[in-house]
Amino acid sequence: MEVKIGEKPSDFSLPDAEGNPISFYSKLGKGPVVVFFYPKDDSHVCTKEACSFRDNYVKFCDYGAVVIGISSDSVESHRKFIEKYKLNFILLSDLEGKIRKQWKVPRALFLPGRVTYVFDKDGICRYKHEGVMQDIAHVEGALDIVKNISSSSSKIEEATSSSSTPS
Template sequence: MKLIKIMLLTLAIFGFGSAAKSQVKNGEKIPDFELKDQNGNNFKLSSALAKGPAVIYFYPKDDTPGCTKEACSFRDSFAQFTDKGVQVIGISSDNVASHKKFAEKYHLPFTLLSDEKNEVRKLFGVPKTMMMPGRVTYVLDKNGTVVHQFNSMTQATQHVEEAIAAIKKI
């Protein structure tokens, strides 16, 4: 009984994992942003979108079970994105060195961005689940407008399935 009370109190304080009030919605345009990639290079969203649509996925932490499963699923399906001219971009609060190690270890062929101050996560309004950073995927058209989003902490590989289905409609 005591454990249930603690859990309920925690949920009341930190929320039930529902979407943040300011979470970006379908049809909204994403403001431009700039972050460092896993190689220490500057990545600017507007420059990337000049090349075509993008899938941006936010994940909690490099080299953890769910995040590794998600990243490897994007890796294994990478050709389905590039064949449509779509860029895949992963974002977490891990630093550049962590992203580099993660990308090399799992042979990730796409961009990982370091958002150490969680500024871009806040820009998108990515919700937290309890105290953990959320796992949300956004599909953007070449104009930077959200055409699809998927939010699930537990269905890591479904983020890829959802993104592939969405890009087929662009």
């Protein structure tokens, strides 16, 4: 099933850099979830993208977001990539490309595609950005949407709490 804006994808579970299974749905409920598919650990554009997520990670956390990167690299490759660049977010190994195929992440020539999604706390896709050579644009676009989701949810919470206050 292709993940489209306004839809909620099926749950999945993939191993993180330590080999622990992480499910997508387990990360929902507290705030936005950013999922970005990238072609390859330690390649030029992918490293720039990963380091940009790393450098902006505190901002994502300030808005309650979880960041998850997914590629077809092995758990060991992810572990080395994290150590080398001091990455501070979750990397999942989709070794067989099962989730990439399930979500219909497109290929670009001979490379696996680069797509970033932002989901609200309920798992509804609110943003999708495709672009194999656009490393930083994925991060900037995701951060803008995370800010919007967080501020909208804050306004809803404020309105709910103020409407329940006795007059």
